Amino acid sequence: MTEFSPSEIEYVRYGGEHHLPLIMGLVDRELSEPYSIFTYRYFVYLWPNLTFLAFHEEKCVGTVVCKMGHHRNISRGYIGMLVVIESYRGRGIATELVTRSIRVMMESGCQEVTLEAEVTNKGALALYGRLGFIRAKRLFRYYLNGVDAFRLKLLFPKCDPMLLTTSNKNGGDDQPVNCL
C-alpha cells in the first residue's frame, strides 16, 4: 500500500492523445474485458469532459471513462470504465473520480446515470450504493466469465441539481473497483 495524503492526488480532465496510453495501460492491466483502441477513442474523443485521471507525483494511478447520450427519450450518462491501481485503493480516489464525472453529467442535463458491475464486486457495489445508485436489474451470465451483473442506476432529482450538497466526504472507505 502506497502512503500518501489525499491532497497529493491531482485530478485532471482528459486533455488529449497524450493521456490515452495512460488510460489504456491502466484498464488493460486491471480489467478483465478486452477493448480495442477504437473503444477508448470512441469514449474520449466524443466525451472528453467525462474522462478523468488521477495522478500521484506524475504517475497516473486511476481513471474513469464515461459517455452520455439519449436512451428512450431520457438523457443518460454511462460509466464505462473505472480503475485505480491496487496500491492506491481504499483511499477515496475512485469515489472522487466517479463523483467528478457524475457532476459533469448532471450539469450537462442528464436525468440518470447507469453502469453494469459484477454481482461479486462488493467494492464497486458499495461505492456506487453510497453515491445513490440502486440495483435496477440483474443480468444473468452477463460477463464473458459467466458471472451475473447488476445494472446500477442513479436517478437525479427533478429539482435544480445545483441545490444539492457537494460531494460526500466519507473519508477513504471506498474499495478498489472495476466496473465494466
Place this chain on the structure above:
Amino acid sequence: MANHQGGGGAGGLIGHASLPPPIPAGDQTVWADAGPLIVAACSELQDGELIHAENFSLFAAMSALEIMDPKMDSGIENSGYHSIEEAIENNIAPVPLSLDSTIDVQCILDATWHKGHSLAQTVFSCIYLLRIERTSPHALLHSYCRIMRAICNALVSVVSDARTNEEEDLFAMAYALPLKGEGDEKCLSILNSVEETISRQLRACKAQSSRKKSLEDIEPLQRNPDLEEGYCRALLCRLRFRKHYFHVFMCMRKPHGKGLELARKHVALCLSELSYMSKSLEFLRSLPYGSGQDDIESSTTASGCKPIGFDASLNSTLSAPGPPRATHILSWKKAVGYFQKLLHDLDFVCSFNMEPVLEDVLHYVVQFQKLQPDLVARTHLQILLVQDGKLCGKDSFHDVISRALALPELTADKEFQKNEFIVQLGQLIVSLLKILCTNIAWQRRKLGKILQDWGVLSLQLEMAFKREFGDRLNVMVDENMCMKVSRRLLIWTDEHTYWIASRFLTLGFELELYSPNEYCMVYWYMYVVLMRLMEKMQMRIAINSETSQRRGKKKKDHAKDPARDGSLSSSSLLIHCYICLCEGLAMMLAALHNESKAFQMRSPFNGEEERFVQHFDLLQKAHVPDHVSYYLFKESTVHARISGVVKHNYFREAQRITSSLKGSFAGDPNRMLELQQLEQVAEHNRIALNVINQVGADDPSLRVSFEFTHHPHFAIAVVKRS
C-alpha cells in the same frame, strides 16, 4: 502485395502450424508493393478513425472490431489446426484407448453446455462427434456418439421452440454443427444392441471367473482379462444412463403429459445408473492408464485418464460472432452432481397433476422455481403447461378462466369464449405461465413489464362494469349472469395483477436487488400490495361461498367446492401472515431509521425519494396499486417508534396465523416448511424488537443488521452490542 509472411486468414499466423506457401503470381497478375499507398491513406485518417468515410463514425470503428472473435481476431490462440481433417491427420482423435474416458468427457461437456456454454465449445469439441462416420467400425463409440447427438438435437429443438432461453441464448446456438444425421432415429436400437453385447460379455466374464473357462469368441473391451468384468460394468452403467436419459426426454415430449409416469421411471433408472457410475470411480482409477489427472475433485474423467479426441478451437470459425465465453469445464464429479439435480428437477416436473386448477398451477411453478432449476428443466415445465395454446394441451384458456371464476357452466358458451376481455385475459395467462418458467432475473423484468398489460385490462374491466352496472361491485343480490361474470372477472383479474406485483417485489430479494437501507420501503410496498391481494382474494371467497349456498345439494361437484374454498381461505390467511411480517419489518426499520439514524441514505446526488421512484417505477406506471406515492410512504413511517412497533405485536400475530395454518397445510411438506420458516422469522424479530426496546434504539452501542437466514424474502433482525 508481397506477402512476406505467408498465408493469412484466421489463425494462419500463429501457434505451431507451418505457414502455407505464398500465393504465386498468375498469368494476368503481378505482385506490387502496396506499402506506400497504405501509408498515404493512413496519413489522411484522423486519430481514432479506422476507415475514412462519411458515415463511418467512431462508434462504427469501435463496433467493427471484436477482440477475441475468432472470425475477426486472427491473433487469438487456437490449437494450430486449420481444420478438423488436419487435426485427424495429426492423430488427435485415434481409436480411444479408454472408451470410458471418452464417454466421461462427453458427459461433462454435456453438463457444461447446460451450465451456459455453447455446443461448439463443449459437446461438439469432440472430434468423434464432428466426424461421426469415422466411428462406424467401433460399435460402442459410434452408438454413444449417435445417442449424444440425438439428445442434443432434441434439447436444442425443444428449447428453441419454447423460447424459454432469453439470456441463455448460447444454449440453442448450433451454427453449422452436425446435429442431425441419417439414421439417428435408430440410435436407440443401435445402443440397445451394443448394450446387449456388453451384457453378454459381462455374463461371460462372471461365468469365466466361476468356472475358470476362457473367453473365446467375444472380443475383450480392454487388455487385462482380470479387469474385464469391472470394465464391462463401468461401460454398461454409462450406456444405460444415456439410454434412460434419452427416454426421459422422449417420454416428456408426449402430448398431454401422457408419458410423464414412464418418464419418472426412467428418471429413477438414470439416477440409479449415475450411482453406479460414481461407484465405478475407484475401479477406473486403478486401471493402468488411469490417474493421469491426480486430483480426483477436479479430474475430468472418472479414471483420471487425460481426455483425447477433443479440441474446442476447431469450431471457432463456426461459432457465433463474438468473443468466446471463458469455458469452465465441470469436473467429472460436478457433472454427475449436475445430472442428479437435473433429474430431480425433471422428476418434479413429471409429478405435475395434469388436471390442474390455474391457482394450483401458479403455486406449482413458484414451488418449482425454489429448486433453482436450470434451463432444460424449466423448458420442459413450460412445454407441459402450454401446448398448442391450451393449458396442458387439453383445456382452452377460456375454459380455464370459466373454472377459475367458479362458473363452469360457461365452458360451452360461445359468447363467453369470444368475449374480447376473455380472449385478452387468456393471452395474458399464457404469457404469464411462460414468463414464470424463465430464469428469475429475466422473469422479474418481464413481470414488471406485463403489469402494465394486466393493469390496463383491470381498468378496462372496471370501466366496463361501472358503465353497465354502476357502483355495485360489492352488491351481489339481484345479479344476472352478465353482471356475475363481469364482477368475477374484474375481481379475479385484479387479484392476479396484485399476485404478479407481489412476485415482482419478492423476486427482488432473491436477486439481491435491495440494499439494507431500502428494505423499509420495499416491505412497506409489499404490505400495500399484499393488502390489496388479500382484499381481492376475500372478495372471491365471499362470492364462492355465496355461490355454494345457492347451489345447495343439487350440483355433483358440491363436495369439491368446500375443499377449494378451504384452500382459498388458507391461502388468504397465509397472505395475512405475510402482511403482518411486512408491516412489522417496515415499521421496525422505519423506527430504527427515525430513532437511531440507522439505514439512512446519504448521497451527494439524490435522496430516498429517487430510490423509491426507481424501485417501484413499473408498479407506479401500472397503477398497481393506485394512489401510492413516496409521500404516502413517508407519512406512514415518519412517526414509527420502537415502542409503538412492540405494542402492535405484528410478529405475535404472524405466529398466531402460522399456528392456525398447520392443520390446513398438514399434507403439503413445502407449505409446512414455509410455515416453519415464517414462524422462526416472526420469533426472531419479536425477540430482537424487545431487546432493542429495552436497550433503547438510540443507544450508540447497538448494532442492528438484517439477514435472510430463515426465509428468502423475510429478514430477521440481528442485534449486537459493541
